[in-house]
Amino acid sequence: MSDCIFCAIVAGDAPARIVHETERTVAFLDLNPATRGHTLVVPRAHARDIHDVAPADLAEVATAAQQVAAAAVDELGAAGVNLIQSSGAAAFQTVFHLHLHVVPRYAEDGLVLPWVPAPGDAADMDAAAGQLRAALALR
Template sequence: MTANACVFCRIIAGDELSQTIHEDDNAIAFLDIAQVTKGHSLVVPRKHHTDLSEISPDEAAQVMRTAVHVSRRLTQALGAPGINLWHASGETAWQSVFHFHIHVVPRYTLTDLAPPWTETESPLESLAGLAEEIRSWCDLP
């Protein structure tokens, strides 16, 4: 993808308007134009990466540091007693802009945002086969 094709790259370059609330050497944070709750923001790396499969762990950590800073700022500035962080990688995970980003969503009440899934507990022993399948992929140092 070219930088011009990516709306987040255009925002970073200053070619697209945004309401930026934080910038540092590695990331930029701006208000989401689709405010789920008051202050809903996006934190994006300055360098284009499509999703988790493309961003390095170090760059992801830099984005997360910025997300922590932004969440504290939103909590203090807006009086939000809670924050949700949300990330989606891939179309099947509801990613709609294919530039790695983290949503920082201030929460004001228990009902101002609906959970995307409901929790169903599985007996721990029933997860043993799944855990072994995941552990068998040794791509981590």
């Protein structure tokens, strides 16, 4: 879709800190991270939400999210992970391309869900993306 920012990221037409790619998915850092390493996993094929996605794409999104979650624990020192998927404006979906948030959790990180999005520190995001990218390349 020409007006979908996630489709533009998948196509390489918009910048993103991509940490993992498969045949069916792309994972990249959220520009407004809830915590360090907050990653979005999206299907390459545009799907508006959970009701619109092909089952095989949804399965691959879940598998990629599991891999990103493991990398966040192993490489970023996360103590846990929240997986969040919102479908529809009433559920806080703001970009209408299916995406699964992988939110690393740290002891006493102070995050209260839902978080208030705010821009992340670019240098820290670059470092976290590099760490996740390296860990995921080994999986």
